[in-house]
Amino acid sequence: MSQISNNLFKKEQSLAYKMLIPTILILVIIAIYPLGQVVYTSFTNRVFAGVEETEFVGLDNYTSLFSLTIKELPKDKYAFEVLPREPKRYKELTTFSIFNKQYIIGSVHPNFIEAIINTIIFTFFAVFLETLFGFIIALVVNSKFIGRGVMRAIMLLPWAVITVVSARIWEWILFPSRIGFLNMFLSKLGIGNGQISFLTDSGLQLPSLIMVDVWKTTPFMALLILAGLQLVPNELYEAARVDGAGRVKQFFSITLPLLKPSLAVALIFRTLASLRVFGLFQVLVGQQRYSMSSYNYYQLIGNRAMGLASAISVVIFIIIFIFAVMYMKTLGVEDE
Amino acid sequence: MIKNLNKIIQNTLFIVVLLTIVVYLVFPFYWAVNSSFKTEAQLQMSPTTIVPRNIESNSFDLTFKNYINIFKNDQFVRGMLNSTIVSISTTILSLLSGSFAAFALGKLRFKGKKITLYTILAMTMFPQITVLSGLYAVINTLNIDAIPSMILSYMIFTLPFTTWVMTSFFRELPKELMQSAQVDGATPFQTFYMILLPLTAPALVTTGLLAFIQAWNEYLFALTFTSIDPAARTIPVAIALFSGEVTRQIPYGEIMAAAVVVTIPIVLLVFIFQKKIVAGLTAGAVKG
Numbered sequence: 002m003s004q005i006s007n008n009l010f011k012k013e014q015s016l017a018y019k020m021l022i023p024t025i026l027i028l029v030i031i032a033i034y035p036l037g038q039v040v041y042t043s044f045t046n047r048v049f050a051g052v053e054e055t056e057f058v059g060l061d062n063y064t065s066l067f068s069l070t071i072k073e074l075p076k077d078k079y080a081f082e083v084l085p086r087e088p089k090r091y092k093e094l095t096t097f098s099i100f101n102k103q104y105i106i107g108s109v110h111p112n113f114i115e116a117i118i119n120t121i122i123f124t125f126f127a128v129f130l131e132t133l134f135g136f137i138i139a140l141v142v143n144s145k146f147i148g149r150g151v152m153r154a155i156m157l158l159p160w161a162v163i164t165v166v167s168a169r170i171w172e173w174i175l176f177p178s179r180i181g182f183l184n185m186f187l188s189k190l191g192i193g194n195g196q197i198s199f200l201t202d203s204g205l206q207l208p209s210l211i212m213v214d215v216w217k218t219t220p221f222m223a224l225l226i227l228a229g230l231q232l233v234p235n236e237l238y239e240a241a242r243v244d245g246a247g248r249v250k251q252f253f254s255i256t257l258p259l260l261k262p263s264l265a266v267a268l269i270f271r272t273l274a275s276l277r278v279f280g281l282f283q284v285l286v287g288q289q290r291y292s293m294s295s296y297n298y299y300q301l302i303g304n305r306a307m308g309l310a311s312a313i314s315v316v317i318f319i320i321i322f323i324f325a326v327m328y329m330k331t332l333g334v335e336d337e
Numbered sequence: 338m339i340k341n342l343n344k345i346i347q348n349t350l351f352i353v354v355l356l357t358i359v360v361y362l363v364f365p366f367y368w369a370v371n372s373s374f375k376t377e378a379q380l381q382m383s384p385t386t387i388v389p390r391n392i393e394s395n396s397f398d399l400t401f402k403n404y405i406n407i408f409k410n411d412q413f414v415r416g417m418l419n420s421t422i423v424s425i426s427t428t429i430l431s432l433l434s435g436s437f438a439a440f441a442l443g444k445l446r447f448k449g450k451k452i453t454l455y456t457i458l459a460m461t462m463f464p465q466i467t468v469l470s471g472l473y474a475v476i477n478t479l480n481i482d483a484i485p486s487m488i489l490s491y492m493i494f495t496l497p498f499t500t501w502v503m504t505s506f507f508r509e510l511p512k513e514l515m516q517s518a519q520v521d522g523a524t525p526f527q528t529f530y531m532i533l534l535p536l537t538a539p540a541l542v543t544t545g546l547l548a549f550i551q552a553w554n555e556y557l558f559a560l561t562f563t564s565i566d567p568a569a570r571t572i573p574v575a576i577a578l579f580s581g582e583v584t585r586q587i588p589y590g591e592i593m594a595a596a597v598v599v600t601i602p603i604v605l606l607v608f609i610f611q612k613k614i615v616a617g618l619t620a621g622a623v624k625g
Contacts, residue, residue: 010446012525013445013446013447013525014445014446014447014448016441016445016525016526017441017445017446017447017450018441018447020437020438020440020441020445020529021437021438021441021442021453023433023434023437023438024434024435024437024438024457024496024500025438027434027489027492027496028460028492028493028496028497030475030489031468031472031475031489031490031492031493032460032463032468032493034471034475035468035470035471035472035474035475036467036468036471037471038470038471038474038475039467039468039470039471042470042471049470137354137358138358141351141354141355141358144351146351146355152355152359153611153615154607154608154611155359155362155363156362157604157607157608157611157614158362158363158366158604158607159362159365159366160607161550161600161603161604161606161607162366162596162600162603163553163554163572163573163576163599163600163603164554164556164573165554165556165573165574165576165577166573166576166595166596166599166600167365168577169576169577169579169592169596170365170366170368170369170593170596171365173368173369173372173589173592173593174365174368176589178383179383179384179385180380180381180382180383180384180385181385182368182385185383185384185385188384189384195384216361216362216365219362220362224615227615228615273462276464277464277465277466279465279466279556279557280556280557280573280577283556283560283577284577293466294464294466294557297466297467297469298466298469298557298561301469301470302561302564307470310470311470314466314467314468314469314470315467317464317466317467318464318467321462321464321467322459324462325459325462328462329455329458329459332458
């Protein structure tokens with residue numbers, strides 16, 4: 002008997018491996034091998050689509066990405082006079098002052114450090130607001146009312162718009178004069194002079210990008226939360242009502258705890274997607290302000306610094322991998 | 338009496354919240370529709386108008402010129418065609434390869450299953466930018482054109498996704514189906530394509546639709562791989578790089594018309610398959 006079942010298992014196993022071949026082969030060609038190539042290139046000074054000789058430079062790309070220096074900045078001197086120029090030229094990242102003394106932080110690639118900071122700020126606020134609005138929308142749609150079906154369909158509209166297309170629609174809404182909707186609207190409310198440059202004013206760029214992303218992805222969040230809400234059995238609410246618990250109490254003692262697993266999954270899922278943001282930054286703020294991905298793209302295609310770009314890729318990969326592991330731990334994988 | 342008043346206040350509040358949400362979700366798209374029906378001169382009106390209005394008489398006045406122009410625009414028409422070819426091909430290839438793998442992962446016993454599942458799941462979150470230069474080299478080595486390059490490279494996100502979602506669908510099919518087929522003398526592979534695959538047809542539609550939308554949306558690979566071959570540009574690239582042929586100003590009227598035209602098919606698909614899409618999305622992200 003065990004001989005037969007063992008045989009059956011062997012047959013099943015060999016079939017399974019055969020059926021996995023196409024998928025594994027494709028993924029090796031388009032993901033695993035290229036990734037290995039990128040890791041290797043990150044230790045060289047290779048030039049993208051160039052004929053120059055490639056040299057092995059060790060950790061040079063990585064050290065230059067993360068090189069930071071702090072120098073005192075006397076009042077009568079310019080930044081470039083204070084910052085080191087050898088072996089690599091440092092550029093100003095930011096200045097600050099303590100005890101009446103001015104200091105300057107220099108970096109070889111200040112745009113990279115800024116790109117990381119931009120991406121983190123973008124991700125934090127976008128995910129926070131999406132969750133908040135997603136929650137509100139999901140709670141509203143989950144209650145019974147006429148036209149609920151239509152409402153659900155409407156929820157999917159922003160999600161169905163191509164990201165780049167939504168970027169261009171918003172670019173037009175945010176136009177820096179009163180021929181743009183938002184400037185017209187705000188100036189009617191008495192806010193601003195009708196000339197607000199949402200996409201070129203450095204203080205408004207990130208809030209504008211966050212606003213666009215929130216519009217586009219809130220529906221997705223709302224859908225995931227809604228799916229979680231519908232898993233909460235109605236009997237629980239009835240029991241709570243019998244016990245005299247109010248709506249607010251019900252929300253905090255029943256809905257929220259039971260929603261935790263779906264919420265955690267949705268949160269990490271969105272965080273991962275936001276950390277990879279490319280199109281929105283590339284289309285709306287181009288080379289004025291970078292996300293990690295758009296900076297990587299700029300260094301690779303615009304600057305053709307393939308070695309450096311590969312090092313940036315590896316850094317991004319590691320950051321995202323950490324979040325992906327968190328995601329998978331929350332989700333869990335069943336193998337039976 | 339007070340109870341009634343409370344109810345009225347609650348209902349009014351609910352309707353206000355509901356309307357706010359609807360306006361918030363719909364308005365940006367409405368703005369694209371509104372702008373797409375304006376002439377260049379109407380677009381330059383300051384302050385801008387909520388509906389297309391005649392510059393002099395201020396009465397309702399719309400134009401279809403932008404729509405006519407974009408359908409005369411070679412970049413746009415080609416973009417639609419390229420996007421359709423690339424998205425459909427990627428979807429079919431992913432479904433084919435993915436459902437094979439999903440059957441193995443969902444219904445067969447073999448060593449190394451857990452690690453394979455983890456790898457597939459991890460790959461659904463793969464940051465595309467990190468393999469861009471390596472992938473470019475692979476495509477150069479294979480020496481293939483821009484369109485097949487996109488079809489192949491898009492599988493980096495559609496294939497893990499279809500495999501993952503299909504696995505959860507296969508897993509839900511009752512074990513007895515396989516066992517009874519085996520008793521009848523069917524091999525596991527016969528069981529797969531004669532019994533289980535037809536049963537997952539609805540799941541294939543859902544998964545395929547979601548994969549199609551992801552491919553339709555893709556921008557980074559398309560931008561890179563079509564940089565030396567503008568004729569192969571897909572819709573997102575064409576719209577991102579859309580510039581007027583005559584005027585030096587950005588032709589927002591035409592861009593908005595293009596935005597409306599490319600969004601409508603997807604919106605229709607989404608509305609028709611609404612319930613399935615929600616099920617597929619939650620299967621991909623929530624179910625294990």
